[in-house]
Amino acid sequence: MPDTVVLDLSVLADFLGDSVREYESCTPELPPRSWAILLGRFVEDAMHVERVRFARNIRESDGEVLQEYDSTIIPRFGACYANRRRGFWCEPQELLRITREAEAEGLDVLGSIHLHPDWHRIGPPHERGLRVSQEPTPMDRHLFCGSGWPLNMILYLERREGRLYHSLGAWAPPPESEPGAGCRSLAIRLGVQGR
16 A cells, blocks of 8 residues: 555545544534544555545444444543544445545545644643543544554644644554554655745
């Protein structure tokens, strides 16, 4: 699988805007969430991201998903996932629709992108020891393995001196042959405007 991600930052403009809106309106009880599907092509030794498509989260409404979280996710990854705004489960019909649209444009579903806020600063007091960044959490690793997508991006947002800053991480799931291995970091190459 390619170990480099190529994209123009403008491709992520809608996702960044959604992430900032979520961040600005969140509370410690209502964490921000933003998640989308990445479409693009495999070009030589890289994955070229060309489109971002939002999809509906059924994490809050689907009984089977809620049961899965109650029986598997919460015992394994912590009580913080009892909050239904934590974690994402893509609505299958929307994923099918997006996949078909991608195929019609000659694109592949490469993976997903989601938001990590500086929760250790803005979250509830009992969670402020859980430092987050653009690095995958144990729950992210679990989801990356489950989806099997070759590209999993994390946009990290943090506030410093009254301004928001962001960073990006790109990750491949760990090899199936290495249980317990960490996610593999992918290089990100951002296009230069007008070149």
